[in-house]
Amino acid sequence: MARLLVYYAHPGQKFSRVNALMADRARRTEGLTFVDLYADYPRHRIDVDAEQARLAEAEVILFQFPLFWYSTPSIVKEWQDLVLEHGWAYGHGGTALAGKRMMLAVSCAGPEDAYSTGGYQHFPLRTFLAPLEQTARLCRMSFPAPYVLYGALKAAARGEVAPHVEGYATLLSAIRDDRYDWPAAEERQTVHHDSLPLIRAEAGA
Ligand SMILES: Cc1cc2nc3c(=O)[nH]c(=O)nc-3n(C[C@H](O)[C@H](O)[C@H](O)COP(=O)(O)O)c2cc1C
Numbered sequence: 001m002a003r004l005l006v007y008y009a010h011p012g013q014k015f016s017r018v019n020a021l022m023a024d025r026a027r028r029t030e031g032l033t034f035v036d037l038y039a040d041y042p043r044h045r046i047d048v049d050a051e052q053a054r055l056a057e058a059e060v061i062l063f064q065f066p067l068f069w070y071s072t073p074s075i076v077k078e079w080q081d082l083v084l085e086h087g088w089a090y091g092h093g094g095t096a097l098a099g100k101r102m103m104l105a106v107s108c109a110g111p112e113d114a115y116s117t118g119g120y121q122h123f124p125l126r127t128f129l130a131p132l133e134q135t136a137r138l139c140r141m142s143f144p145a146p147y148v149l150y151g152a153l154k155a156a157a158r159g160e161v162a163p164h165v166e167g168y169a170t171l172l173s174a175i176r177d178d179r180y181d182w183p184a185a186e187e188r189q190t191v192h193h194d195s196l197p198l199i200r201a202e203a204g205a
Contacts, residue, residue, distance in 0.1 A: 001031060003059045005057070008037065009038060029173065037079060048085070059100055061097075061100060063076060063104050065104075065106060071131075089139045090139050094139070102143055104146035107149040107155075108150060111150050145186070146190055
């Protein structure tokens with residue numbers, strides 16, 4: 001079993017069509033730690049000691065959020081600024097996170113073809129996620145491909161919400177049960193509900 005810590009960040013739960021359903025599944029999945037950042041810290045006063053203790057225990061740290069202005073909802077930035085302390089997470093003596101994995105589960109309104117050099121968002125999604133990727137690497141964590149839902153606002157009409165939510169639940173259990181093929185995930189840019197061949201039937205097989 002891998003020790004999995006899921007951080008969920010969505011400031012507008014009642015408007016959520018995708019992430020609230022995903023969070024609900026994560027919350028009900030046994031054998032992982034689920035943290036709803038906006039619920040736990042409505043005033044953004046993050047308990048640094050508590051979060052560092054959670055991180056120290058975890059092997060895989062997964063942030064689940066909707067893309068807001070090409071970045072995370074603001075509480076994730078606050079979490080980073082406070083929790084990832086010099087001498088703890090990075091820098092001299094900062095090895096608390098070394099060898100762990102940091103992964104993202106992201107939804108965004110833009111369609112996949114918009115997130116390309118020729119598309120209207122001008123850059124691939126991974127370019128916008130580069131600060132998170134390099135944060136992970138500076139803290140000596142690996143950064144496997146994010147689990148992504150593009151075109152999230154039209155996903156319901158396309159019948160994609162349920163498969164995406166189901167894929168997320170499958171992904172979480174596979175990570176927890178050591179059935180996720182991390183080297184393959186490192187090779188990918190993004191993974192989707194219909195492209196999770198990364199999951200092995202048996203743990204460690
Ligand atoms: C403040 C705000 C900023 C957003 N910024 C982006 C963005 O930069 N790129 C994008 O593709 N979608 C953006 N969106 C759309 C959200 O990512 C989308 O509504 C969300 O992923 C849908 O998930 P949900 O149904 O769980 O809320 C933004 C939405 C809001 C409210």
